[in-house]
Amino acid sequence: MEIDEAAVLRSELIVVDDLEQAKIECGDLMWLEARGSFRWDMAHELRDVVAGRVPGRRTEEGVTLFESMGVALEDIAAAELVYRKAREQGIGQELPF
Template identity: 45%
Template sequence: MKGDWLQPGTHLDLIGSFRPTMREADDQCVRRGTIFIDTPQALRESGDLTQPMDAGLLTPDDIAGTLPDLCAGTIPGRRTQEEITVFKSVGSALADLTAASVVYRSHGGARAGSSRR
């Protein structure tokens, strides 16, 4: 994604890069957006963040907060209609387990009192 493509009010989810050598978005995306991350690991694992930090374009203090902070309401999300927001996820085992649990249960797994034969 090119930062020049981002219009006011855009929200961008970056969920593909999970290594320091991988990028989904250019430096302009992270410079223009208010950045939220899923976990602090993103600052060490994603090239979308590590590369701009290495270049001096981004610091950990530039991160607005984490997904748990947003969900708990301890930090604000979008503050204006024009604000550009960026969410960077590198994934977590807990998120994977939760998704697997939802899928399993939606297909009849783990019913109370049921037995499989």
């Protein structure tokens, strides 16, 4: 899905998986940067929002734009959490790998 320039302009918080990766792969934001509608210092990394180093949405009306590029490390962390929870609850089935 293409990012609308107006959506970026009305966002109070712009979040990416990884800033350096976004600068290389996030064509939507790169295009807006070239137009002068966006600067990379406007974006924050997801880890900083989750850790509380960057505040999340400040108001009910506030717009947060999350541009996900699918960082594999996030997938691995999610899979580990699901695996651990399944082991704790004694559910699931181990398969030969």
